Amino acid sequence: MELDLEKQYADRAYPILASLVTPRPIALVTTLSAEGKINAAPFSFFNVLGANPPLVAFTPGDRADGTPKDTALNVRSTHEFVVNLVDEAIAEAMNLCAASLPFGENELAHAGLTAAASTVVKPPRIAEAPASLECVEWGTLQIGGNRVVLGIVKRIHLRDELFDVQKKRVNGDKLFLIGRMASPHWYCKTRDRFELIRPD
Numbered sequence: 142m143e144l145d146l147e148k149q150y151a152d153r154a155y156p157i158l159a160s161l162v163t164p165r166p167i168a169l170v171t172t173l174s175a176e177g178k179i180n181a182a183p184f185s186f187f188n189v190l191g192a193n194p195p196l197v198a199f200t201p202g203d204r205a206d207g208t209p210k211d212t213a214l215n216v217r218s219t220h221e222f223v224v225n226l227v228d229e230a231i232a233e234a235m236n237l238c239a240a241s242l243p244f245g246e247n248e249l250a251h252a253g254l255t256a257a258a259s260t261v262v263k264p265p266r267i268a269e270a271p272a273s274l275e276c277v278e279w280g281t282l283q284i285g286g287n288r289v290v291l292g293i294v295k296r297i298h299l300r301d302e303l304f305d306v307q308k309k310r311v312n313g314d315k316l317f318l319i320g321r322m323a324s325p326h327w328y329c330k331t332r333d334r335f336e337l338i339r340p341d
């Protein structure tokens with residue numbers, strides 16, 4: 142099977158790619174509007190892209206009418222955001238944050254999540270998230286209807302049990318993140334792990 146995304150399957154690019162390139166991590170992104178209103182929305186077109194400097198990216202796609210999503214608007218006006226990682230415990234709340242609420246309405250309250258103060262950026266982090274990355278926008282690439290937001294991570298908050306201070310390493314066996322699977326409604330757990338030692 143070969144699919145031509147430029148012609149026959151051009152209008153199927155989203156469901157095909159989003160169901161094929163899986164699992165994807167989910168960023169539950171918190172931002173503030175220019176007026177200081179909190180916004181939260183999940184994005185699975187997301188990943189960490191580098192460590193020097195610590196770089197993340199996520200992509201809000203423009204709405205069908207061509208207007209940017211609230212998260213993209215807020216990043217454009219305030220240049221800051223927080224990536225909250227999503228574990229099994231907050232999966233349903235994350236999903237509630239994807240509801241299209243009117244601009245300026247607080248998805249966190251709608252989802253029963255709690256805003257906690259960040260340290261170096263103004264948007265709050267989510268208290269219930271296992272880990273949160275405070276980010277400053279490096280720039281946003283506008284590629285067609287995709288707004289690829291690139292951010293530099295300035296601070297990481299994570300639950301005490303998730304970090305081994307002696308080894309300076311994350312305790313992965315206590316981290317139960319979920320992944321995005323086939324579009325639109327499927328997810329996976331990340332409990333089924335195996336080790337593969339890299340050859341020298």
Ligand SMILES: Cc1cc2nc3c(=O)[nH]c(=O)nc-3n(C[C@H](O)[C@H](O)[C@H](O)COP(=O)(O)O)c2cc1C
Pocket residue numbers: 167180181182183184185186187200201202203210211212213235236238239240241242321
């Ligand atoms: C798990 C999940 C992942 C999502 N990933 C994306 C994404 O990568 N890009 C996107 O534009 N929308 C994505 N969405 C939809 C947005 O979260 C949704 O449009 C949201 O209402 C945008 O909120 P905002 O207007 O407050 O920014 C996703 C939704 C869910 C549930």
